Each structure stands twice: as structure tokens, then as C-alpha cells.
Amino acid sequence: MQRRQIIVVGGGLAGTATALGLASAGFDTLLAAPPAPEDKRSSAILGRSLAFLADLGVLDALGEARAPLAVMRIVDDLGRLFRAPTVEFRASEIGLTAFGINTLNADLATALQACTAKRENLEILPLAATGLTQSDDRAIVSFADGSEMGADLVVAADGRRSAMREAAGIGARQWSYPQTAIVLNFEHTRDHGAVSTEFHTRTGPFTQVPLPGRRSSLVWVEDPKLAELYVELKPEKLASTIADKLHWILGEVTVDGPVARYPLGGSRVERLTGTRLALVGEAAHAFPPIGAQGLNLGLRDAEALVRLAEESRDDPGSRLMLSRYEAGRRGDVVSRTAGVDILNRSLLMDFLPSQIARSGTMAAMGLVGPLRQFAMREGLVPGAGIAGLPRSVKKWMGGHEAARDPVEDERHGRH
Structure with a gap:
């Protein structure tokens, strides 16, 4: 039976980044990645996640297929009795020129693939993993063609319905929301x-999230029945609807390319590890697209796993290494999953005390500079709210030139 030091199962963005990181650290790595359909979505890459990808050469491979994110604005458009003030989080407030970048997932996947192709110690196997057998000294992965391969460590990055997680007997609580995400790009x-x-x-x-040029991506969370009607609109009518919902801050809109929709749900796992097994990405956590947390959480999983595997080079799947990974990632995963879930549910609630609490929190963010700056640092790097941003983050997030803000231009009469 063939054997590798590490087998990564799942060729999505988090899985490919994990495999690239482990191979770059010198591990003999196999990435089991069957061909996947093109992903029409985009992703905002922030903080430590951006530094991790940059150190792997992925930003260089992306080239110009990315846009900086200098300001994140939250607008209360609920139309309820207690309206929260608009809050703007500016990277310049915490000494950065940008929080990170936004890029199309297809472009990010291409950049990751270009980097993996340069790694001689990283083999790509275009097969689905179908089974997992675990023992104290190794794990054995079964593949769709009937072959098997052993490894010191298996990384499950095969999504929220992870076959590896299920084979390991790790339970997951999954739930759905009465929401559908409409995803598209527009000029x-x-x-x-x-x-x-x-x-x-x-x-x-x-x-709305910036893309290069006068283009943006859109994640529009809607009632499922309404979402079905919206995606069937003619492009011109859909574009006009989007411009209205944006309050025309970006002028006229033209829908660029296909429109996709996805049902929304979340999941939380009992544990992040098993014998010779670690979970990353959506195999470990899933939640709605709020605050650019999803992929960033998965990339932080990858970064932590690579770092801990390097510190346990003689046996990257040891109980000690996996215990450290579990302990190190649990707090971040639980807090982000719960935070996004609470915020999303608060938008759907008409309960007056909930409205007051949410409005008060947003008002405090807008008025109290130190609180706002704490939130920005903590959002980029867990633990940095008090400790400050690490040098690696400042290195990769201090060199973007922020473009002009159209809303500020309007306020000051600039054109």
C-alpha cells in the first residue's frame, strides 16, 4: 500500500490552500480533489488569511485579479422603529491602507492551482475519497476507484457534508435558515x-463587495420564494432592482454574467479532530455570508494546522499535535459561528428589545473610536483586539492604495 505523510481530502479553496501550505512546509502531501464546478462567488480575504496566502505566493499568482477593501460600511435598511446609525470601518483607523482583498473564487482557485503545480512534493489525485480507517499509527483513505492509501495525518476539507467526518464518527449539528443567497457580479x-x-x-x-475596475460582487440574502422570482427577472429589470436596493450609490448597474442562488444553513461539529484526522473549512463549520467570515475562518484553520504540523514534524498526526489544534481553533470557530448566527437571526426578528440592543451596539461602534478599532483588529485577527495586529498582517495589508469613496464624494460635492 502506498503511503504519504499527509492526505488532504477536498479540493475547494480551503482544502487546496491547506495542501499547498503543508507541501510548502516540506511534507509529502496528497490532495484528493475530484473536478468541481466553477464557483461564481467571490471572497473577501482578510487579516491573517491574507498573510497566509501571500506567504505561499498566491497573491503574486492572482496578479491584478483582486481589489483592495479599504472601507467596510454597514447600513441599517430594516425600516423598523429603532434604526441603527450607519457605521463605517476604515482600515486607516488602525494603520492599514486596506483590510484585505476581494477576488472571484474562480480566480483564486486558478491562482492556488498555479502554486500547487510548482510543488514537487504535492500530488493531485482527481478522485473522491469514499472511506476512512483509523488506527493509532496511521489512517487509511479509500478512493472511488477502489484504491487505498495510508497517511500519518488525514485532513478533511470535503465540505459541510464531509464523508471523512462521517466515517470518523464525528457528529455535526446542522440547521437551515429561511433564506436563499442570490450571488452575481455587476458593473x-x-x-x-x-x-x-x-x-x-x-x-x-x-x-456589495468591490472587484477590479468599476465592477462589484453581490451577495443578496432573500426569502427563498422571492429569490426564485428575482433570479428569473430579465437582466435589465434585475439590474434596476439592484441599483434601487443600493440606493444608487454606484450609479447605473449592469448584471455581468450568470446569476446563482444557494440555500443558507449552518453547522457545528462535536469536535475538530479524530484519530489521525483534522477538520478544516466547511467540514468543521458553516454559516451565512455575513462579515466575510466563512472562508477566512477556514484559511485560519489551514494556517494553524500547517504551523502545528511543522512543530510536530516527526509525526504530524500525533495526539499531541491534534490536541493542540483542537484547543487552538475551538474558541475561534465557536465564537465566529455563534456571532454570525446571532446577527443573522437578529435581522429576521421583529422583537423590540432585540431591535433596541442591535441599534445600541451599532451606535456605540459608530461613536466610540476605541471600541470600533478593537472590533476591526479582532475581526482581522482573533486576539488582536487587545494585543495589536501582528507584523505579518501589517506587511501584507499596508501597501494597497485606497481609491476614492463615492459616498464621501457625494457628501463633499466631489465628482
Whole structure:
């Protein structure tokens, strides 16, 4: 039977980044990644996640296929009695020129693949993993063609319905939301100014995120029945609807390319590890697209696993290494999953005390500079709210030139 030091199961963004990181650290790595359909979504890469990808050469491989995120604006568009003030989080407040970048998932996947192709100690196997057998000294992965391979460590990055997690007997609590995400890209006649605007509506977030040029991506969380009607609109009518919901801050809108929709749900696992097994990405956690937390959480899983495996080089799947991974990641995963879930549910609630609490929190963020700066640092790097941002993050997030803000231009009469 063939054997590798590490087998990563799942060729999504988090899985491929994990495999690339482990191979870059010198481990003999196999990535089991059957061909996947093209992902039409985009991802905002922030903080430590950006530094991790940059150190692996992925930013260089992306080239110009990325846009900086200099300002994140949250707008209360709920139309309720207690309206929260608009809050703007500016990277310049914490000494950065950008929080990170936004890029199309397809472009990020291409950049990751270009980097993996350069790693001689990283083999890509285009087969699905179908089974897992665990013992104290090794794990054995079974593949769709009937072959098997042993490893010191198996990394399950095969999504929220992870076959590896199920084979290991790790339970997961899964839930659904009465929401569907409409995902598309669009062109607009006004510059976005490196500003991402998230409108909080009664059905969920309506979030515009910059892409290169006068283009943006949109994640529009809507009632499932309404979402079905919206995606069937003619492109011109859909574009007009989007411009209205954006309050015309980006001018005229043209829908660019296909429109996709995804049902929303979440999951939380009993534990992040098993014998010779570690979970990363959506195999370990899943939640709605709020605050750019999903992929960033998965990339922090990858970064932590690579670092701990390096410190346990003689046996990267040892109980000690896996215990450290479990302990180190549990707090971040639980807090982010719970935080996003609470915020998303608060948008759907008409309960008056909930509205007051949410509005009060947003008002405090807008008025109290130190609180706002704490939230920004903590959002980029867990633990950095008090300790400050690490040098690796400052290195990769201090060199973007922020473009002009169209809303500020309007306020000051600039054109």
C-alpha cells in the first residue's frame, strides 16, 4: 500500500490552500480533489488569511485579479422603529491602507492551482475519497476507484457534508435558515472607492463587495420564494432592482454574467479532530455570508494546522499535535459561528428589545473610536483586539492604495 505523510481530502479553496501550505512546509502531501464546478462567488480575504496566502505566493499568482477593501460600511435598511446609525470601518483607523482583498473564487482557485503545480512534493489525485480507517499509527483513505492509501495525518476539507467526518464518527449539528443567497457580479457607472457596503434588510444582508475596475460582487440574502422570482427577472429589470436596493450609490448597474442562488444553513461539529484526522473549512463549520467570515475562518484553520504540523514534524498526526489544534481553533470557530448566527437571526426578528440592543451596539461602534478599532483588529485577527495586529498582517495589508469613496464624494460635492 502506498503511503504519504499527509492526505488532504477536498479540493475547494480551503482544502487546496491547506495542501499547498503543508507541501510548502516540506511534507509529502496528497490532495484528493475530484473536478468541481466553477464557483461564481467571490471572497473577501482578510487579516491573517491574507498573510497566509501571500506567504505561499498566491497573491503574486492572482496578479491584478483582486481589489483592495479599504472601507467596510454597514447600513441599517430594516425600516423598523429603532434604526441603527450607519457605521463605517476604515482600515486607516488602525494603520492599514486596506483590510484585505476581494477576488472571484474562480480566480483564486486558478491562482492556488498555479502554486500547487510548482510543488514537487504535492500530488493531485482527481478522485473522491469514499472511506476512512483509523488506527493509532496511521489512517487509511479509500478512493472511488477502489484504491487505498495510508497517511500519518488525514485532513478533511470535503465540505459541510464531509464523508471523512462521517466515517470518523464525528457528529455535526446542522440547521437551515429561511433564506436563499442570490450571488452575481455587476458593473456600475460610479467608482466603488474600495468600499464594501452591507445593507442589513428584513430578509438578511445585501452586500456589495468591490472587484477590479468599476465592477462589484453581490451577495443578496432573500426569502427563498422571492429569490426564485428575482433570479428569473430579465437582466435589465434585475439590474434596476439592484441599483434601487443600493440606493444608487454606484450609479447605473449592469448584471455581468450568470446569476446563482444557494440555500443558507449552518453547522457545528462535536469536535475538530479524530484519530489521525483534522477538520478544516466547511467540514468543521458553516454559516451565512455575513462579515466575510466563512472562508477566512477556514484559511485560519489551514494556517494553524500547517504551523502545528511543522512543530510536530516527526509525526504530524500525533495526539499531541491534534490536541493542540483542537484547543487552538475551538474558541475561534465557536465564537465566529455563534456571532454570525446571532446577527443573522437578529435581522429576521421583529422583537423590540432585540431591535433596541442591535441599534445600541451599532451606535456605540459608530461613536466610540476605541471600541470600533478593537472590533476591526479582532475581526482581522482573533486576539488582536487587545494585543495589536501582528507584523505579518501589517506587511501584507499596508501597501494597497485606497481609491476614492463615492459616498464621501457625494457628501463633499466631489465628482
